[in-house]
Amino acid sequence: MKVRYFDHAATTPVREEVIKEMIPYLGEQYGNASAMYSLGRNARKAINKARGQVAKAINCNPHEIYFTSCGSESDNLAIKGFAYANHDKGNHIITSKIEHHAVLDTCKTLEKQGFKVTYLNVNENGFVDLQELVNSITPNTILISIMFANNEIGTIEPIEKIGEIAKQRNIVFHTDAVQAIGNVRIDVKKLNIDMLSMSGHKFYAPKGVGALYVKNGVKFNKLQDGGEQENNKRAGTENVAEIVGIGKAIELIYNEYDEYNNKLNNLRNYFFDEVTKNIPDVKINGDLEKRLPGNANVSFKGKNGSEILLKLDEAGICASAGSACSTANPMPSNVLTAIGLKQEFLDGALRFSFGKDNTKEDVDYLVQNLQQIVK
Numbered sequence: 001m002k003v004r005y006f007d008h009a010a011t012t013p014v015r016e017e018v019i020k021e022m023i024p025y026l027g028e029q030y031g032n033a034s035a036m037y038s039l040g041r042n043a044r045k046a047i048n049k050a051r052g053q054v055a056k057a058i059n060c061n062p063h064e065i066y067f068t069s070c071g072s073e074s075d076n077l078a079i080k081g082f083a084y085a086n087h088d089k090g091n092h093i094i095t096s097k098i099e100h101h102a103v104l105d106t107c108k109t110l111e112k113q114g115f116k117v118t119y120l121n122v123n124e125n126g127f128v129d130l131q132e133l134v135n136s137i138t139p140n141t142i143l144i145s146i147m148f149a150n151n152e153i154g155t156i157e158p159i160e161k162i163g164e165i166a167k168q169r170n171i172v173f174h175t176d177a178v179q180a181i182g183n184v185r186i187d188v189k190k191l192n193i194d195m196l197s198m199s200g201h202k203f204y205a206p207k208g209v210g211a212l213y214v215k216n217g218v219k220f221n222k223l224q225d226g227g228e229q230e231n232n233k234r235a236g237t238e239n240v241a242e243i244v245g246i247g248k249a250i251e252l253i254y255n256e257y258d259e260y261n262n263k264l265n266n267l268r269n270y271f272f273d274e275v276t277k278n279i280p281d282v283k284i285n286g287d288l289e290k291r292l293p294g295n296a297n298v299s300f301k302g303k304n305g306s307e308i309l310l311k312l313d314e315a316g317i318c319a320s321a322g323s324a325c326s327t328a329n330p331m332p333s334n335v336l337t338a339i340g341l342k343q344e345f346l347d348g349a350l351r352f353s354f355g356k357d358n359t360k361e362d363v364d365y366l367v368q369n370l371q372q373i374v375k
């Protein structure tokens, strides 16, 4: 059966061009990037090229990019690494209730270690309240960590304003941009972002490679001891092939940015139109305007989302209930709870996230199946 994939917020397929670029580094170019001989220097050059590609996409200096193994590691390194290096300046961190668990659980760990964390509320569309943010700031606040865009409902936070608020008060601003990279144009200088996390597999690079941007001058501790790779901030022999992959993938996606965004916006809006027209009692979750182009989160009132997903799977359709990261977790999603979704809409919430290979015909097939299943 043909697979129709609508779960790009969980992960994306690796692009052909990316695989092609990586293959030499899985084969004959196997050198250790720390070595002196040319085989090692080739690996070093490839990593530096990728560092440049990532830096260019977000408008920073290549020396401000640190490669990691994933988005979760980038979030841990940014938040814990910064907290440990700066606890003499204060022990208060501000984040939101709708962060990914890579941020939320990192903050929970820091709380056990004596840090104080404020978890900001969001309104019914998933926006943090800037007044609440300002009111939460104390002389002990050292870090604000607010995600660029939410992985479940696609809401894009007022990042530029948060950056301003942080800058005016000399507080460092980290953003988990794992969902936003590739979908939103990001200029870290213009937005006053001091640290930013990304993950390759959310934008058509392979799983197992991420990056963290840390502005020059922002102090953070390494979390892993060993070699001096990544400017002595992340020990471990570099994963050259995957680093080459993330560099190529980010370059490709930003070169095709307008086309990609228009396509996803149109497909997503077409889905919203069709699903609300053909199925009764459908509620769209999240904001309609400030939203990731490929994200659709909808509730089928009074229905069970997992049951719908199983039936969709039988029809070759991949989608996600609430958040893909918590299929093993029967607890209701922290995001849908935080936006105050009523029980009758909570259980029947599904996320469809579109990608570059989806077509209108795929969306028609999806809506037809949904219509039958929900009836």
Ligand SMILES: *Cc1c(COP(=O)(O)O)cnc(C)c1O
Pocket (backbone or CB within 6 Å): 009, 010, 069, 070, 071, 072, 073, 100, 102, 147, 149, 150, 151, 176, 177, 178, 179, 199, 200, 201, 202, 210
């Ligand atoms: C997927 C995701 C992560 C985790 O990234 P991994 O590379 O899977 O560790 C973190 N934050 C957000 C918002 C995500 O969507």
